[in-house]
Amino acid sequence: MSISILGAGNVGMALAKALTQRGETVIFGVPEPEKYTAAVAALGPLAQVQSNGAAIAASELIILAIPANAVAAVAQSVPDWQGKILVDATNPLAPGLAGLTIGTHTSGAEELAKLAKGARVIKAFNTTGAENMADSHYPHGLPWMPVCGDDAEARQRVLALATQLGFDAVDCGDLQAARYLEPFAMTWIHLALKLGQGRNFAFARLQR
Numbered sequence: 001m002s003i004s005i006l007g008a009g010n011v012g013m014a015l016a017k018a019l020t021q022r023g024e025t026v027i028f029g030v031p032e033p034e035k036y037t038a039a040v041a042a043l044g045p046l047a048q049v050q051s052n053g054a055a056i057a058a059s060e061l062i063i064l065a066i067p068a069n070a071v072a073a074v075a076q077s078v079p080d081w082q083g084k085i086l087v088d089a090t091n092p093l094a095p096g097l098a099g100l101t102i103g104t105h106t107s108g109a110e111e112l113a114k115l116a117k118g119a120r121v122i123k124a125f126n127t128t129g130a131e132n133m134a135d136s137h138y139p140h141g142l143p144w145m146p147v148c149g150d151d152a153e154a155r156q157r158v159l160a161l162a163t164q165l166g167f168d169a170v171d172c173g174d175l176q177a178a179r180y181l182e183p184f185a186m187t188w189i190h191l192a193l194k195l196g197q198g199r200n201f202a203f204a205r206l207q208r
């Protein structure tokens with residue numbers, strides 16, 4: 001079974017690198033596939049790039065790694081997602097990383113779920129930097145990866161995927177928790193980019 005990734009930028013490439021290293025087949029969907037031919041070829045024979053439509057059709061699990069302003073059109077480009085798992089790694093960032101354009105009483109993921117008819121939307125891979133998705137290894141523990149979504153089976157599938165990629169995958173329950181996970185992404189962005197602490201850190205969970 002392949003995994004499709006819409007968007008071949010920082011996040012898409014990072015996840016594809018980690019997935020192909022673990023033997024998974026990745027199919028990118030982008031508006032202009034030829035633009036990414038060389039970059040995708042560099043990932044090796046398990047990666048390929050196609051149109052959005054072909055990538056969506058090819059897999060049961062599709063990761064959305066595109067700018068927030070492209071999400072609505074992609075969600076509505078498919079009349080019926082037919083139960084496919086749509087993993088929302090996006091964040092509704094305001095220009096200049098000034099904050100989020102949506103939140104508190106809803107979330108980007110909840111708005112996506114309203115538009116992507118028939119999709120099982122799961123929020124994941126939005127709370128840490130792309131470098132951590134390409135390489136989750138840290139010397140003193142596993143970086144955490146919170147995951148939420150309304151469909152329990154789909155959530156388990158994405159929790160397993162995050163575990164496979166080396167994260168401490170944390171079940172955060174229903175999709176409504178995306179209201180907290182999207183602002184949480186801003187915490188990472190604030191430290192890494194606004195306060196200049198760099199991108200080589202990740203949050204972890206302690207338990208007793």
Ligand SMILES: NC(=O)c1ccc[n+]([C@@H]2O[C@H](COP(=O)([O-])OP(=O)(O)OC[C@H]3O[C@@H](n4cnc5c(N)ncnc54)[C@H](OP(=O)(O)O)[C@@H]3O)[C@@H](O)[C@H]2O)c1
Nearest residue numbers: 007008009010011030065066067068070090091126129130
């Ligand atoms: N960067 C991070 O560390 C990070 C971490 C967590 C979450 N995120 C979130 O993840 C999302 C992607 O971030 P990024 O840094 O990877 O962005 P990016 O480097 O700008 O890459 C965006 C990718 O999406 C493609 N794209 C644009 N419109 C598309 C469409 N309609 N269908 C399919 N592909 C489309 C772009 O293709 P073109 O080149 O042809 O435009 C590009 O390959 C954002 O929502 C961001 O907030 C980012």
